[in-house]
Amino acid sequence: MTTLALARSWRPKTFPELLGQDHVVKALTHALDQGRLHHAWLFTGTRGVGKTTIARILAKALNCIGPDGQGQMTSQPCGKCAACLEIDAGRYVDYIEMDAASNRGVDEMAQLLEKASYAPSNGRYKVYMIDEVHMLTNHAFNAMLKTLEEPPEHVKFILATTDPQKIPVTILSRCLQFNLKQMPVPLIVEHLQTVLAAEKVESEIGALRVLAKAAQGSMRDALSLTDQAIAYAAGTVTQASVRNMLGTLDDAYLIQVLDALANKNGAALVAVAQEMGERSMSFSLALQDLASLIQKIASAQVVPESVLDDWPEAAEIRRLATVFSKEEAQLFYQIAITSRPDLSLAPDEQTGFSMALLRMLAFRPGSAGSGPSQSAGSVSNGAASTATKPAAAKPASAAPSAAPASAAAPKSITSAATSAPAPKSTTSAATSAASPATASTSDRPDWHSLMRALPVRGLVQQLAHQTELQDWVDSAQGVKATVITSLPQLASADCVGRLSEALSVHYGKKVQIEVVEGAVEKTVAKIDAQVQQEKRQNAEERIAADPFVQQLEREFGAKVVSGSVRPA
Numbered sequence: 001m002t003t004l005a006l007a008r009s010w011r012p013k014t015f016p017e018l019l020g021q022d023h024v025v026k027a028l029t030h031a032l033d034q035g036r037l038h039h040a041w042l043f044t045g046t047r048g049v050g051k052t053t054i055a056r057i058l059a060k061a062l063n064c065i066g067p068d069g070q071g072q073m074t075s076q077p078c079g080k081c082a083a084c085l086e087i088d089a090g091r092y093v094d095y096i097e098m099d100a101a102s103n104r105g106v107d108e109m110a111q112l113l114e115k116a117s118y119a120p121s122n123g124r125y126k127v128y129m130i131d132e133v134h135m136l137t138n139h140a141f142n143a144m145l146k147t148l149e150e151p152p153e154h155v156k157f158i159l160a161t162t163d164p165q166k167i168p169v170t171i172l173s174r175c176l177q178f179n180l181k182q183m184p185v186p187l188i189v190e191h192l193q194t195v196l197a198a199e200k201v202e203s204e205i206g207a208l209r210v211l212a213k214a215a216q217g218s219m220r221d222a223l224s225l226t227d228q229a230i231a232y233a234a235g236t237v238t239q240a241s242v243r244n245m246l247g248t249l250d251d252a253y254l255i256q257v258l259d260a261l262a263n264k265n266g267a268a269l270v271a272v273a274q275e276m277g278e279r280s281m282s283f284s285l286a287l288q289d290l291a292s293l294i295q296k297i298a299s300a301q302v303v304p305e306s307v308l309d310d311w312p313e314a315a316e317i318r319r320l321a322t323v324f325s326k327e328e329a330q331l332f333y334q335i336a337i338t339s340r341p342d343l344s345l346a347p348d349e350q351t352g353f354s355m356a357l358l359r360m361l362a363f364r365p366g367s368a369g370s371g372p373s374q375s376a377g378s379v380s381n382g383a384a385s386t387a388t389k390p391a392a393a394k395p396a397s398a399a400p401s402a403a404p405a406s407a408a409a410p411k412s413i414t415s416a417a418t419s420a421p422a423p424k425s426t427t428s429a430a431t432s433a434a435s436p437a438t439a440s441t442s443d444r445p446d447w448h449s450l451m452r453a454l455p456v457r458g459l460v461q462q463l464a465h466q467t468e469l470q471d472w473v474d475s476a477q478g479v480k481a482t483v484i485t486s487l488p489q490l491a492s493a494d495c496v497g498r499l500s501e502a503l504s505v506h507y508g509k510k511v512q513i514e515v516v517e518g519a520v521e522k523t524v525a526k527i528d529a530q531v532q533q534e535k536r537q538n539a540e541e542r543i544a545a546d547p548f549v550q551q552l553e554r555e556f557g558a559k560v561v562s563g564s565v566r567p568a
Helices: 022-034 051-063 082-089 106-116 138-149 185-198 205-215 219-233 239-246 251-262 266-278 283-302 314-323 326-339 349-362 376-388 396-401 426-434 447-453 458-465 493-507 524-545 547-556
Strands: 040-044 095-099 126-131 155-161 176-179 411-416 467-475 478-485 511-517
Touching: 022 051, 022 176, 040 051, 051 082, 051 095, 051 126, 051 155, 095 106, 106 126, 106 138, 185 205, 185 219, 205 219, 205 239, 219 239, 251 266, 251 283, 251 314, 251 349, 266 283, 266 349, 283 314, 283 326, 283 349, 326 349, 447 467, 447 524, 458 467, 458 493, 458 524, 478 493, 493 511, 524 547
Parallel strands: 040 155, 040 176, 095 126, 126 155, 478 511
Antiparallel strands: 411 511, 467 478
């Protein structure tokens, strides 16, 4: 004896049993209670959300006669009368379910409409349920227009589709349309708990979350996957068995990936991808799960209360939300979702997944400062040498050297240092008091050339290209640079800090940057724009002076479109 599938044995038979579609249940229940019934309904939504189920419950509500055979139309069908039992069994003569995918022609529609004129055999109404109605041909749609608009009083039409965009507006205007929602994951988990408890099958809550997530909003898919999980586990449905069955990724791997990104550890990223490949995991699903996790991290950064305590990964999400900046979370999410289609173009999926992770590392904001010439070892050595240098006390006579602030002086935005000041020792303090360190402003660098050569990317590069050097003080303690910009929105503390770090690595000593707001005459961006404009103007002049172009203009009245010329 075969066991009935969970999706069939647990199909709702009354409106209160229907989950996740309260807006549809409320409208239909009120219509049935008040006797204000339309002659045609259209249910739309993805697979497995209850379109056919609602149609059968509605057909029972229209034809229910009660256990005593004297009942009237009701929103709460009894489930015991002949009409209810036969509709549930699929053999009620006045409830006709038609699959439009296999009966899509005008001839089939003409036969159906011809039978609609006859009174019902047993029931109160003759109910026609046309599933996947968008598969009908245009001629079939046109054939049913008139009958659908003014059907006989004893006929009700129920249409269902997963693609309402393909249905003509002439059909839509003749129906009451209800859009069924996808099932949320918590609701699916709660229902699966109820089902497995009734079926006396032990399960882990984590396994049910994985099944609910894999169902992608479809309750029928969730129940079908649960059937498969029960057979696969052959006992308690555990999270490990479900993940092995589906080929999904354990969240521990995703946490390892994000920790490696936080530590800028490329070797760890490649090792995680290698281990996943050895376990034959789906890299497409891995990128999907990674994008989902990064989305939760980005949400936690903006709305901390969006992280629910009952999530297994809630603690890790809160931790990683403080590790990454908002810009990094957005970048990682974009790379994760755009890399999934590229997996089919890669030599193999593991290679494509590894390149996606390395792309996150390479394009991480501020990561350009750790290029080949600035390895981790050199940075550490530079930091150590900076930390061991005694910090000289600033002489009191140096204070008046600053120019007095005027009303027109630019407004200070922010300043940042690459490292904390080194602790002062008594020896260095005494030495500094005896011979104060001298500061030099004569060795001002070529700021524009320096900004072009500096290995920074993203917002840090934009900030560098929109600044102009105002002051450069080189002392024993380090360098203090004051730059001016007309775009203060670029000078976030993070960007200024990363620019200071790149300059410190470049000079081998601490460089502190102070950014002030004001008008600038020369920046890298302005110089580049001026050079590009000169090239474009020169190209337009050369085109205008070209003999062939001039001949075309004379003989054919041709004209060079303004702004269309681009320098080679």
